[in-house]
Structures are given as structure tokens and as C-alpha cells.
Amino acid sequence: MNEKALKVLEYSKIKDEIKKYVNTQAAKEVIDSLKPYDNIYEVREHLKETQEALMLLMKKGNPPFEGLYDVREPIGRIEKGASVLTGQILKIAQMLRCARKFKDYIKRKEDEEAFPVLEDLCEGIVPLKRLEDDIFNIIISEDEISDRASEKLYNIRRSLKEKNSSVKDKVNSIIRSNSKYLQDNLYTMRGDRYVIPVKAEHKGSVPGLVHDQSSSGATLFIEPMSLVNLNNEIKELMLKEKAEIERILSELCLKLYNNIDIVKNDSSIVWELDFIFAKAKYASSINGTIPIISDNGIIDIIEGRHPLIEPKKVVSSDIYLGREFTSLVITGPNTGGKTVTLKTVGLLHLMGMSGMLIPAREKSCIAFFKEVFADIGDEQSIEQSLSTFSSHMTNIVDIMDKADHNSLVLFDELGAGTDPTEGAALAVSILETLRKRNCKIVATTHYSELKAYALKTSGVENASVEFDVETLRPTYRLLIGIPGKSNAFEISRRLGLSDEVIENSKSLISSDTLKFEDLIQSLQDKSIKAEKDARAAEVLKLEMENLKEKYEEKLYNLNKARENTLYEARREAKSIIKDAKEEADDILKNMRELEKLGYSSEARQQLEEHRKTLKEKLDKSSEGQTFVKQNKSDEIKTVKLGMELFLPSLNQKVIVLTLPDNKGELQVQAGIMKINVKLKDLANTSESTKESRKASKREVKLNLRSVATSIDLRGMDSEEAWYNVDKYLDEAYLGGLKEVSIIHGKGTGVLRKSIADMLKSHPHVKTFRLGAYGEGGNGVTVVELR
Incomplete structure (x- = not known):
């Protein structure tokens, strides 16, 4: 991608915005080197990873980047076999912890949405939990090593603590016995050795080694001879402590060296993740969406917004080309937003091709281009002695040499800076040459000749930025299909220019030109009305689709409820039949027992006949539960x-x-x-x-039998009770019940009030009341169904 287009379209400012969301310098350097990808599959993959990161941010919150530092320098030193500082080892451990936690962060449950791109990336992370724990157990902070780092260090520090305690007792005793010779009754430290402040005139009274003196020379800091051996022992222990700490740190560095490939790999993935989530956070700040990437030059940006303009001020635009036409010529007055539209098209393509979400509505489409060329802004160069026109033309010549069917070309005020007639002719020729190469072109101009060129040339379409004559301000809304009108006469009239001057001006213009301008105004008015009607139709269409979905769901639920009811009815019928048969068998068995006790066989024979009759009736009842079948x-x-x-x-x-x-x-x-x-x-x-x-x-x-006349909600919370009551009322309604009871208990009354609120708007409920005496009182609500 050519650097000039990146600079003119302010691509670096987008990268600066993304840098605000990174945690490490390494990720910032990844952003610095970012450019649009030159492969459509890479573009789609990086867009997908950004979208997945945004979804994870919304679902799981911020990723585990706490305590993450850029540790490339200490990792490089360890790779060469060198030792590093305590704090640097601690930061490497924090990086390893971030990598391990990220692997858990990305992990999903069976019913959760998949994030394939990020999951594949995190698959490369190798957790080093044991090494990570070793470092955190040994190093407490950047300046402190744990006493438990080794047994030897623990013993040294314990001895050091005892020696320090002994020397403090000793020095306090010396101070008390020599207080008359001292400047102050306290001790101090000089070079890790305990000393006392002795007045210079009494230096012979306190035998010892002089380590320092005050600035005035009145006080000497003397180490008493009786403390020399103790101080020597303390110094020796401190040297041993330092040597042991160095040994422990070297051991940790060796462990890191033995796992250096994994450490480097994990760190690289963490920097990449830091970069990806910075893109996602930026996308969230601009309400970005993932665009469709077209490989055949189709652009269809819906409500696209320039990302560098304040959200409250930016006006969205619908920009499309690549189907019926490949060139778009935007005309209209200055300060109308033509250049912003041009930059929006270019910058959104650069963002999309760099794996960034774009500030536009969902389903927006951008095309994949090998190159984006832009000739925008004041290109006058004093150093090179080039005029505005010469500078623009130098850039245009370069574009003409390189642009092809895989290029997006953006021209701002094409042909400006020279004679209008020649400039317009040149602009038409440039556009026509590039159009024949099948380049995708968006150009702005104020030449009327280009409006006529767009009207009569196939594959070229006019567009304009709407201007409100009443307020003398542009609305910045792009109108495709309508050439821009200068509105010079209307603006001049509203600013106070006399009608006489305006009429004289009109008389100097041909009637055909005036008719053409009036036609443009008529087209603008009709286009605005058509767009308004289209928006209203879209709203109605969405409402109808929502209603359709709602009623389809209702029909599905009704059919499902009907099937469930039939199933329950058949099941209950079979259960009744089974129970009746078992009851008949039990009665017969009991009669046999009675017969043994002396009853006549005639009674048994009659019972057998009754049982047979009952069985026949039950069998007929069972047959009645089958569906109606067609002969x-x-x-x-x-x-x-x-x-x-x-x-x-x-x-x-x-x-x-x-x-x-x-x-x-x-x-x-x-x-x-x-x-x-x-x-x-x-x-x-x-x-x-x-x-x-x-x-x-x-x-x-059968339904009347299968649905109970009451439901017990005691022990449930409000949400669970609502769900169960709603389901129960549906079943009772389908079962043909007219009155049911809801048992909620007395308690605090919260559940009773919640159920009452629900019943007020339930479609199956005709009336409801609290239970009367003998029905459960305030602990029961009696509901009459429709």
C-alpha cells in the first residue's frame, strides 16, 4: 500500500487511537508496523479475530492483562545465558501468568459460542505453572526475596537477625557508659557498621575506628573496638546473604533458559493478544461492525461515519458503487462535506483491510483492493517550487501509471487550479481513462462539465452533498444519483444581494443551464422524499417481520401444547385402565380367599362374570384413545x-x-x-x-383428568413461581378447567403480590380473588379462567 495514501487519509491517527488501549510497548510496535494486508484471506481472518475479541469483551469483561509488562529485553538476555535483575524475573513470571490465565479466559463451556480464531491462537500457549509458582514463591517484590527461598538463606537471615539484636544491645550499653563523651545518645550506621557520635575533643576517651566525621568536624563517628568483631560477623553474614540470593536468582534464570523457547512463544502470543484486544476496544469506542469483504470490487457502506470526527457531530452516509456503476462523481458547493465523504470511503477501506472493524451499520460491504490511491488536499510545495496544479498533476501522473482494476482511486477537486475549461476537459479524460481500466473511482469536483459527463456515460454516476438553503448550511448527507447544485443565487439572495443583480446574473446564463439547475433541484426534492418513504417502509417491514415471527412462535407453541396434552391424556388413560384392571384382579383374589373360608362357588362365578364385563368395557375405553384413522x-x-x-x-x-x-x-x-x-x-x-x-x-x-385443580408454589422464589404459574395456567386452559387455586402461603406477602401482578395481565385469566374461609384464606388465590 502506497505511503502517500496512508498519510493523506490519516491512517496513522487511527493507529494512534488504538495505541491508547494497549498494555505493552511490544503491542505498540505491532501497531506501528500495521498496514493493510495484501491477501483477502488474511483480511477476513484478522477481521474475525477482532470481532471475536469484541464479543469476549462483552461477554466476559476485560482479558487478564493485569501486571503485564514488555519483557523482551530480559528474555533476550536470558536467551544469551546472562542473568537479569530480580524485578525483571518477576515481570517475566507475571507475563507467564497472563498467558496461562488467557488460556482459561478463552476456554468455553459446551453450550457457549465458539471463538475459533482466538482459540487457535491460544492453542499455542504452553502454561509453565510450576516455573511461575517457583518465581512468585521466591520473589516477593522487585526489592525483596522471600526468607523461604532456600533453607540456607533462611538460616543466614535468622543468624543475621540474632547478631543485629546482640550488637544493638551492646551499642546501647556503650552509649550509656560513655554518654558524657557523646554528641547525642544514639547510634547510627556507616557502611553497614554500627557507630556512635563522639565529640572531637574526647576521641581519645572512646577507643575505636573512626569511619566518618560531621561537616563541621565537631563530631566523629567511631566504631568502638568492642563492636568490631560483632560488626565483622554481621558484614560476613550480609555477604553470604547476597551470595545466596545471587545463587537463587541464577537458578531461576537457568530454569527460564531451559524453557526459553516456550517463554518466547508465550510472550509473542500475549503481545499479539494485547494488540487484538486493543483493536476490539477501539471498535467498541466507535461502535464498529465487521464488514463483508467483496473480491469483485463492490462497495456498499451503510451509514458509514468518519472515525476521527466527534460522534456527536459526524453525519453518516450511504456510499455504494461497483454494481451498476464503477465511478462516482460528487459535485456541490465548497464546505459541503465532499472531501469528508471521500476520506471516509478511503479510510474505512484501509481500516477494514487492516483487520479493524469499521464505523458503519452491520452488513456493510467494502471491496478488497491491492492499492488505494488518493489525491486530496492542498499539495502546493514551496520547497520544490511547484504550484497547486503542478503538485496535483505530479501525483495524478503517478496514479495513472500504477492504477488498475484492483485499485480504488480518490480524487479531490479533480482538475482544479487551472483554467476551468481546460481543467474540466482534463478531468473528464482522466476519469474516462481510469474507468476503462475498471478502476473504482470516487471524485469530487465543482465543474458542471463533469455532471454532464456522469449523466451521459455508462458506468459513471452523479452524487451530491445536500445543502439546506434555508439555514445556508450543508447537511453533509450524500445523495447518490443526483448532481450537486451550486445554489449561488439563493445563497446570495439570503445574504442580502439585491434581486436586480441576481436577475441580471441569470440573464447572462443560458436558459438550458438554468433549466438544468432547476431539474437538479427537483431531483433532490424527489430523492429526499423517496428516501424518507423508503425508511418508513423499512420500519413497517421490520414490524411485520417481528409480528410474523411472534405469531409463528405462538402457533408452534399451541401445536406443541396440543401434542403434549394429547400425550398426557393417553398416558393418563392407560394408567387409569391399568389401575382398574389391577383393582379387579385384587377383588377377585380377595373373593377366592373368602371362598376358602366357606363362601359358595356361585359367588365366585358371578364375580368372574362381572370382571369379564369390566375388562370388556375397559378395553373398549382403551380403544377410544387412538387417533381417528382413515379407512x-x-x-x-x-x-x-x-x-x-x-x-x-x-x-x-x-x-x-x-x-x-x-x-x-x-x-x-x-x-x-x-x-x-x-x-x-x-x-x-x-x-x-x-x-x-x-x-x-x-x-x-381426558384433559380434565390430567390437569390438577391447584398448584403449590410454597418455597419458590418469584421468578420460579411466575414460570410455573404461567405453564400451569396454559395447561389448565387447554384442559378446559374453569376455576383453579394457586397456593402461595401467607408469609410476608411478597409471593402473593408477585402472583397478583402477573394474573392482572395474563391472557387466560378472567378474574381472581383471595381464598374465602375454608379455601385457604390469604394463603390461596382462586382464579377464574376464560
Whole structure:
């Protein structure tokens, strides 16, 4: 990607914004080296990783980057076999801990959404938990090693503590006995040795070694001879402590050296993750979305916003090209936002091709380009003695040499800086040459000749930035398909120029030009109205889709509830039949026992007959629970499109949409659903309706048995109670119950109030009241169903 386009489109400012969210200098250097990728698969992969990081931020919060430092320098020293400072070893351990925690952070449960790109990246992390723990157990802080780092260090420090205690007692005793010779009754330290402040005139009275004197010379800091041996022992212990600490740190460095490849690999992945999550945090700050990457030059940016303009001030624009046209010519007055639109197109492409989410609506599409060329801004160069036109033309010549079908070319005020007639002709020629190469072009101009070129040339489209004549301000809204109008006369009139001067000006312009300008104004008005109507239609479309989804879900739930009810009814019927049979067998068994005790066999014979009669009735009842089946003689042989038939499995009339295929399957419409069924499963409407009514009567009776007349909520919280009551009321309503009881207990009344709030708006509830005396009082709510 050419550096000039990156500079003109302010790509570096985007990178500076991302740097605000990184934790390490290493990640900042990754950002510094970032450029648009030159492979479409890389672009898609890096966009995916940024989106996954954003989703993780929203779902799991900030990643575990606490205490992360850039430790490339100490890792490099260890790799060469050198030792490093205590604090540097501690920072390496903190990096290893971040890497290990990130592996846990990215891990997902079975039912959670997958993050394949980041999961693959984190797969390379190798946790070094034991090494990490060794470092944290030994090093407490950058300046402190734990006493338990080794047994030898522990013994040295214990001896040092005892010696220090002894020397303090000794020096305090010396101070007390020599207080008259001392400047102050206290001791101090000089070079890790205990000394006392002796007046210069009494130096002979306190035998010892002079270590220092005060600035005035009045005080000498003397180490009494009786302390020399103790101080020597303390110094020796301190040297031993230092040597042991160095040995321990060398040991840790050796462990790191033995695992240096893993340490380097983990650190590289952590820097990469730091960079990725910085992109995600920046995307969150600009409400970025992942764009679709087109490989055939199609651009369709929906409500795109320039990321460097304040969110409260920026105006979004819909920008598209690459289908019906490949060149877009934006015209209109200065300060109308043409250049901002141009930069928005270019910068959003650079961001997208660098793996950044773009500030636009979802489903926006950008194209993958090998090169983005931009000629924007004042290119006048005093050092090179180039005028504005010459400088622009030098850049344009370079673009003309390199641009091809894989290029996006952006021109700002093409042809400006020279004679308008020649400049316009040159601009048309440049655009036409690049268009024939199938370059994607967005150009701004104020030349009317380019409006006419766009109108009459296939593959070129006009566009303009809307201007509000009433307020004399641009709205910055891009209108594609409409050339810009200068509005010079209207602006001049509102600023106070006399009508006479304006009319004289109009008389100097040809009538065709004036008609053309009026046509542009008419097109603008119609376009604004059409866009407003389209937005309203889109809102209505979304509402209808939501309603459709809502009612489809309701129908699905009703059908599901019906199936569940039928299943429960059949199950309960079988249970009743089974219980009745068992009861009959028990009665017969008991009668046999009574017969043994002296009852006649006639009684037993009568009981057998009664049992047989009961069994026959129960068997008939059991047969009544099956669905209505179609006799083979009643099977439908032929159907016609639009024919109304009956589908017993849904207990519903259906309309035939297609004729049966070679498998005997056809498509029918049941309500708002279209389903495939077999021809043999359908029945004629008149016969099946009667049978379904009989079947439905049996179902109601069975439902009455299967649904309890009360539900007990005691011990539940409000949320659980709401769920259970809602489900129970659905079942009771489908079961045909008219009145049910909800037992919630008296308690504090919170559960009772929560249930009452729910019942007020429940669709199945007609009225409800608290239980009367004998019904449970305030602990029960009695509900009348519709």
C-alpha cells in the first residue's frame, strides 16, 4: 500500500487511537508496523479475530492483562545465558501468568459460542505453572526475596537477625557508659557498621575506628573496638546473604533458559493478544461492525461515519458503487462535506483491510483492493517550487501509471487550479481513462462539465452533498444519483444581494443551464422524499417481520401444547385402565380367599362374570384413545391445486399447494405454515370434521383428568413461581378447567403480590380473588379462567 495514501487519509491517527488501549510497548510496535494486508484471506481472518475479541469483551469483561509488562529485553538476555535483575524475573513470571490465565479466559463451556480464531491462537500457549509458582514463591517484590527461598538463606537471615539484636544491645550499653563523651545518645550506621557520635575533643576517651566525621568536624563517628568483631560477623553474614540470593536468582534464570523457547512463544502470543484486544476496544469506542469483504470490487457502506470526527457531530452516509456503476462523481458547493465523504470511503477501506472493524451499520460491504490511491488536499510545495496544479498533476501522473482494476482511486477537486475549461476537459479524460481500466473511482469536483459527463456515460454516476438553503448550511448527507447544485443565487439572495443583480446574473446564463439547475433541484426534492418513504417502509417491514415471527412462535407453541396434552391424556388413560384392571384382579383374589373360608362357588362365578364385563368395557375405553384413522376405502386418489382437505394429525383444514410427487408427498398450507405431507394422511373435509369433533370431545374429558385443580408454589422464589404459574395456567386452559387455586402461603406477602401482578395481565385469566374461609384464606388465590 502506497505511503502517500496512508498519510493523506490519516491512517496513522487511527493507529494512534488504538495505541491508547494497549498494555505493552511490544503491542505498540505491532501497531506501528500495521498496514493493510495484501491477501483477502488474511483480511477476513484478522477481521474475525477482532470481532471475536469484541464479543469476549462483552461477554466476559476485560482479558487478564493485569501486571503485564514488555519483557523482551530480559528474555533476550536470558536467551544469551546472562542473568537479569530480580524485578525483571518477576515481570517475566507475571507475563507467564497472563498467558496461562488467557488460556482459561478463552476456554468455553459446551453450550457457549465458539471463538475459533482466538482459540487457535491460544492453542499455542504452553502454561509453565510450576516455573511461575517457583518465581512468585521466591520473589516477593522487585526489592525483596522471600526468607523461604532456600533453607540456607533462611538460616543466614535468622543468624543475621540474632547478631543485629546482640550488637544493638551492646551499642546501647556503650552509649550509656560513655554518654558524657557523646554528641547525642544514639547510634547510627556507616557502611553497614554500627557507630556512635563522639565529640572531637574526647576521641581519645572512646577507643575505636573512626569511619566518618560531621561537616563541621565537631563530631566523629567511631566504631568502638568492642563492636568490631560483632560488626565483622554481621558484614560476613550480609555477604553470604547476597551470595545466596545471587545463587537463587541464577537458578531461576537457568530454569527460564531451559524453557526459553516456550517463554518466547508465550510472550509473542500475549503481545499479539494485547494488540487484538486493543483493536476490539477501539471498535467498541466507535461502535464498529465487521464488514463483508467483496473480491469483485463492490462497495456498499451503510451509514458509514468518519472515525476521527466527534460522534456527536459526524453525519453518516450511504456510499455504494461497483454494481451498476464503477465511478462516482460528487459535485456541490465548497464546505459541503465532499472531501469528508471521500476520506471516509478511503479510510474505512484501509481500516477494514487492516483487520479493524469499521464505523458503519452491520452488513456493510467494502471491496478488497491491492492499492488505494488518493489525491486530496492542498499539495502546493514551496520547497520544490511547484504550484497547486503542478503538485496535483505530479501525483495524478503517478496514479495513472500504477492504477488498475484492483485499485480504488480518490480524487479531490479533480482538475482544479487551472483554467476551468481546460481543467474540466482534463478531468473528464482522466476519469474516462481510469474507468476503462475498471478502476473504482470516487471524485469530487465543482465543474458542471463533469455532471454532464456522469449523466451521459455508462458506468459513471452523479452524487451530491445536500445543502439546506434555508439555514445556508450543508447537511453533509450524500445523495447518490443526483448532481450537486451550486445554489449561488439563493445563497446570495439570503445574504442580502439585491434581486436586480441576481436577475441580471441569470440573464447572462443560458436558459438550458438554468433549466438544468432547476431539474437538479427537483431531483433532490424527489430523492429526499423517496428516501424518507423508503425508511418508513423499512420500519413497517421490520414490524411485520417481528409480528410474523411472534405469531409463528405462538402457533408452534399451541401445536406443541396440543401434542403434549394429547400425550398426557393417553398416558393418563392407560394408567387409569391399568389401575382398574389391577383393582379387579385384587377383588377377585380377595373373593377366592373368602371362598376358602366357606363362601359358595356361585359367588365366585358371578364375580368372574362381572370382571369379564369390566375388562370388556375397559378395553373398549382403551380403544377410544387412538387417533381417528382413515379407512382405506376413503383414501383420496386425486387432488387439485387449491383443494381444501383435512389433516387429522393437526386436526386442521389445509389447502393443497402442489400436486403429489412420485413418493406421494405434496405441499399444503396450514394456517401460516407450509408443510409437506403424504397424500394418504389427508382426508375429505366433511367426513373428517365429524370424526374430529368426536375425538376432540374425548380429548377434553381426558384433559380434565390430567390437569390438577391447584398448584403449590410454597418455597419458590418469584421468578420460579411466575414460570410455573404461567405453564400451569396454559395447561389448565387447554384442559378446559374453569376455576383453579394457586397456593402461595401467607408469609410476608411478597409471593402473593408477585402472583397478583402477573394474573392482572395474563391472557387466560378472567378474574381472581383471595381464598374465602375454608379455601385457604390469604394463603390461596382462586382464579377464574376464560
